Structure formats: structure tokens, C-alpha cells
Amino acid sequence: MIIGMMIGMVFATLFGASIASADTLEIPQIGISIELPAEISNALASNPIAEIDRTLGQALPQGSKLPDIAQNVGDQLVATVQTLITGDALEAPVHEPTSQDASLSQQWEQAVSYYEPEVIQPDESQCVDGTIKQQVACATSRTNNWYEDQGIEQESTTILLPKYALGVWPFINDGQVSVCGMMPGMGPHHCDGLTMFEENDIHELLTSDNATTSVAIHESAHGLQEAAGLNPAIATLVGPAETIYSYEQGGDCLSGAYSASLSPEEGIAAYQRVYGIGIEGEKSHGSPSERGDAFLNGYYGGTGACNMYTPDHTVFPKVSTN
Numbered sequence: 451m452i453i454g455m456m457i458g459m460v461f462a463t464l465f466g467a468s469i470a471s472a473d474t475l476e477i478p479q480i481g482i483s484i485e486l487p488a489e490i491s492n493a494l495a496s497n498p499i500a501e502i503d504r505t506l507g508q509a510l511p512q513g514s515k516l517p518d519i520a521q522n523v524g525d526q527l528v529a530t531v532q533t534l535i536t537g538d539a540l541e542a543p544v545h546e547p548t549s550q551d552a553s554l555s556q557q558w559e560q561a562v563s564y565y566e567p568e569v570i571q572p573d574e575s576q577c578v579d580g581t582i583k584q585q586v587a588c589a590t591s592r593t594n595n596w597y598e599d600q601g602i603e604q605e606s607t608t609i610l611l612p613k614y615a616l617g618v619w620p621f622i623n624d625g626q627v628s629v630c631g632m633m634p635g636m637g638p639h640h641c642d643g644l645t646m647f648e649e650n651d652i653h654e655l656l657t658s659d660n661a662t663t664s665v666a667i668h669e670s671a672h673g674l675q676e677a678a679g680l681n682p683a684i685a686t687l688v689g690p691a692e693t694i695y696s697y698e699q700g701g702d703c704l705s706g707a708y709s710a711s712l713s714p715e716e717g718i719a720a721y722q723r724v725y726g727i728g729i730e731g732e733k734s735h736g737s738p739s740e741r742g743d744a745f746l747n748g749y750y751g752g753t754g755a756c757n758m759y760t761p762d763h764t765v766f767p768k769v770s771t772n
Contacts, residue, residue: 677765
């Protein structure tokens with residue numbers, strides 16, 4: 451009864467109607483009775499749940515729709531966290547428009563989509579150089595197929611992060627405590643069995659199916675390192691740089707081993723991409739020549755050659771490229 455009175459008061463406030471002329475509307479789907487103005491209850495009688503949903507959504511004024519609120523909160527939250535961690539907040543993502551006719555549940559779904567990561571299933575049919583989501587589905591399929599050919603058992607989940615995905619959590623890796631997380635601007639990364647990509651590809655790494663697959667191979671290499679008892683996530687957080695460097699070189703090497711299965715033209719393009727993202731003087735991922743050399747080591751030496759970067763652990767099977 452109290453719930454019905456409260457909802458009735460909401461409708462009276464929204465529609466300027468008087469409770470004095472209220473009718474009782476029974477909604478058996480949710481087991482309550484709602485006191486509504488007669489003119490409203492008559493309109494709702496045929497499909498009350500859907501109509502209430504639609505009416506409440508349209509009653510929210512422009513600028514106060516749930517997706518608009520979610521995006522404004524997301525901008526402030528992410529900017530604050532990025533400033534604390536990096537000292538420099540990224541430019542806020544472009545806001546998506548909200549339909550003024552959207553029901554309350556439709557607005558809720560749109561608002562949640564800005565924060566909730568999506569698991570991407572492998573799908574070779576998506577290899578059409580399409581959207582980021584399509585490229586990631588394609589890359590996941592090609593990565594899994596190539597790993598199967600190489601005898602690599604890799605159990606990872608591919609995640610597509612929306613523009614306000616933000617979180618951190620601990621996990622246990624081979625008896626060691628590690629930390630995984632997500633934040634806009636991190637770019638593709640892997641931890642806790644999750645290979646993560648961002649919808650907002652600010653680093654411009656995901657430019658084609660081949661490019662995205664190359665990135666997927668590199669990142670999932672960190673999953674193989676985890677499986678071998680290494681802890682790349684902690685190394686990335688606390689160093690030392692030499693340890694991070696060895697793990698990243700292993701990822702570039704594995705990407706090269708995969709690229710040997712492509713056409714010569716595609717292999718050259720993959721090498722150029724890896725070489726092009728190197729930075730002179732950079733200690734954790736490497737210079738252009740260092741990243742290029744690791745790629746070529748895998749390209750010509752196969753997956754087993756990539757173990758040279760972690761000599762105390764056998765991470766990759768010794769499979770020839772030919």
C-alpha cells in the first residue's frame with residue numbers, strides 16, 4: 451500500500467494531477483496496487499508496465515536523461531582517476547546523443563553500456579576490417595586458431611571495454627598475489643586471463659583485422675607468461691623496467707611468429723607496425739629497432755625462439771614457423 455501511494459505521488463508530481471480523483475490500478479505482474487489519477491489510469495490499463503516505463507522516461511527533462519547523467523559522471527570520475535595516476539587527464543570522450551523519446555528502461559540500458567565491459571566471442575565471419583568490435587571478434591578467432599595450430603593451450607577471455615570502464619581487483623597467479631584493472635586510455639592489455647581492448651582506440655592500434663590480431667597475439671602472450679608462473683601485471687606496476695622489457699619483448703616475438711603464417715606482404719606490414727610503435731630511449735617496451743628485432747626473432751625462429759627473453763621459464767612451445 452505504501453509503495454502504491456508513493457508511486458501515485460510521483461505521478462501526481464509529474465503530471466500535475468490531483469490524488470483526490472485517483473483510481474486504483476492493479477498491476478499483478480509486480481503484485482501491487484497503484485493510486486493514479488483517473489485520466490492516467492485509463493491510458494495505462496491496456497499495458498501498464500510498458501506505458502509507465504515510457505511515460506517516466508519522457509517525463510525526465512532534457513539534459514537529465516539517464517545516459518546524459520551517466521556520461522557527465524563518467525567524465526568527472528575518469529578525469530579524476532587519470533589525473534591521480536598519470537598526472538594528466540585525457541580528453542573526455544564524445545558524448546552519445548540520447549533520444550528524447552526513450553523509455554526509462556531504454557535509457558538505463560544505454561547508461562549501463564557506457565560502463566559495462568562486453569565479452570567478445572571469436573567469430574571468423576567478422577573478419578571484414580569493420581568496427582573495433584568486429585575486428586576484436588575476428589582477432590580472437592584468428593588467435594585461437596593459430597594457437598591450436600601451434601599446440602598452445604591458452605584459456606583467455608577477450609573483453610571490449612566501453613569508454614568509462616574503470617576498475618581494479620586482486621587475483622592469484624601461481625600462488626602469487628597480483629593485480630588487474632582497467633581504465634580509459636590504458637590501451638590493449640592483458641591480466642588475470644583477460645585480454646582487453648578499448649572501444650575508444652585513442653592509440654590507433656586497431657586499424658584492421660591484421661593489426662588487431664597482431665595486438666591480440668602480443669597481449670595474450672602475457673597470459674602465457676602468467677601460466678608459466680611469471681607475473682607481468684605486477685612487473686608493469688612496480689618494475690623493474692628490465693623485467694617489463696623482457697615480457698614485452700616476448701610479446702613482440704610471439705607476434706612475429708604469428709606473422710610468419712601470413713603472406714610476405716602482410717608480414718612486412720606487421721613488422722612495420724611493431725617497429726613504428728617503438729620509442730627511442732623507452733625502457734619498458736623498447737625502441738623501434740629493439741621491438742623490430744624481437745618481432746624478427748619470432749618471425750624467423752618460431753615460437754620457441756621467444757623463450758630467450760625469459761630464460762628461467764619455458765613460456766612458448768618450440769614450434770617451427772615452417
